[in-house]
Amino acid sequence: METSLNRSQQSPIEQSGASGAPASDPTAVPEEKVSGEFDPRKNLNPDAQTKIQIENLNFYYGAKQALYDVALPIREHQVTALIGPSGCGKSTFLRTLNRMNDLIPGTRTEGEAIMDGRNIYDSAIDVISLRQRIGMVFQRANPFRKSIFDNVAYGLHIQRKSREAIQETVEQSLREAALWDEVKDRLKTSAMGLSGGQQQRLCIARALAVRPEVLLMDEPCSALDPIATLKIEELITDLSKEYTIVIVTHNMQQAARVSQYTGFFLVGKLIEYAQTVDIFERPKRKGTEDYVSGRFG
Numbered sequence: 001m002e003t004s005l006n007r008s009q010q011s012p013i014e015q016s017g018a019s020g021a022p023a024s025d026p027t028a029v030p031e032e033k034v035s036g037e038f039d040p041r042k043n044l045n046p047d048a049q050t051k052i053q054i055e056n057l058n059f060y061y062g063a064k065q066a067l068y069d070v071a072l073p074i075r076e077h078q079v080t081a082l083i084g085p086s087g088c089g090k091s092t093f094l095r096t097l098n099r100m101n102d103l104i105p106g107t108r109t110e111g112e113a114i115m116d117g118r119n120i121y122d123s124a125i126d127v128i129s130l131r132q133r134i135g136m137v138f139q140r141a142n143p144f145r146k147s148i149f150d151n152v153a154y155g156l157h158i159q160r161k162s163r164e165a166i167q168e169t170v171e172q173s174l175r176e177a178a179l180w181d182e183v184k185d186r187l188k189t190s191a192m193g194l195s196g197g198q199q200q201r202l203c204i205a206r207a208l209a210v211r212p213e214v215l216l217m218d219e220p221c222s223a224l225d226p227i228a229t230l231k232i233e234e235l236i237t238d239l240s241k242e243y244t245i246v247i248v249t250h251n252m253q254q255a256a257r258v259s260q261y262t263g264f265f266l267v268g269k270l271i272e273y274a275q276t277v278d279i280f281e282r283p284k285r286k287g288t289e290d291y292v293s294g295r296f297g
């Protein structure tokens with residue numbers, strides 16, 4: 001299947017100054033607005049510590065194996081992008097990191113994901129607190145049918161925080177999610193009145209409110225227009241100073257713009273993992289090269 005990359009014959013890094021939208025798109029972000037902002041070399045820390053080390057990870061939906069012997073490090077305070085064609089296991093892998101797949105009956109995980117010396121799959125791990133430490137943002141914004149304030153405060157009530165602490169953390173989380181200025185005068189109004197991009201930033205604020213260490217993002221921009229996408233991408237770059245981020249994206253320009261490390265998946269296997277610049281400019285595996293140059297996908 002031919003992709004836009006194939007047609008333009010440009011690497012995603014060369015294209016990464018644009019929003020990824022076609023040039024004729026009236027909502028496309030002007031190139032000068034984004035150029036230089038998203039160079040994956042800019043925020044790269046080649047000496048970043050490993051936050052989670054994944055080894056020998058196999059995953060099964062019933063009898064069907066969806067991940068095969070996956071091994072890679074997730075680097076602290078860096079953005080790791082997971083790319084690959086549809087159905088290759090990116091989302092499944094992402095969900096193994098905070099054991100969201102446990103919620104699907106009949107699934108089985110083998111292997112290890114070591115975070116701070118403990119295996120995430122250890123049966124003694126408290127899954128609720130694991131999911132607070134490793135938060136998640138989904139493809140479609142999923143705010144609760146509550147006020148903007150109550151959406152962000154939700155997890156804090158469960159943690160039995162004081163009124164003052166909740167007030168303070170809600171504001172801080174909305175600021176971190178770059179939403180505060182847009183909503184500070186309407187905190188008690190319904191979250192359902194926000195635009196799609198604002199709802200997604202609200203969901204990010206809700207995830208940040210419980211102070212996670214890692215943020216998993218499953219195609220967080222796929223339902224958004226280019227301007228809202230750009231805002232989320234800028235936010236991801238900012239948040240990576242404080243949080244470790246793993247993002248699934250089908251958009252290679254987005255991976256090039258926001259991530260410092262990239263894993264390329266194909267039919268349940270991790271084919272290549274490296275610094276994003278290397279994946280796009282000097283891939284070692286033929287499969288990676290074919291995919292990033294748009295020869296299939």
Ligand code: ADP
Pocket residue numbers: 061066084085086087088089090091092093104
């Ligand atoms: P990607 O995120 O790369 O598009 P997925 O992780 O969604 O891929 O899917 C990987 C494989 O697992 C696919 O073959 C998909 O059909 C299968 N799969 C995903 N979710 C389920 C599920 N809930 N039950 C059974 N199979 C699933």
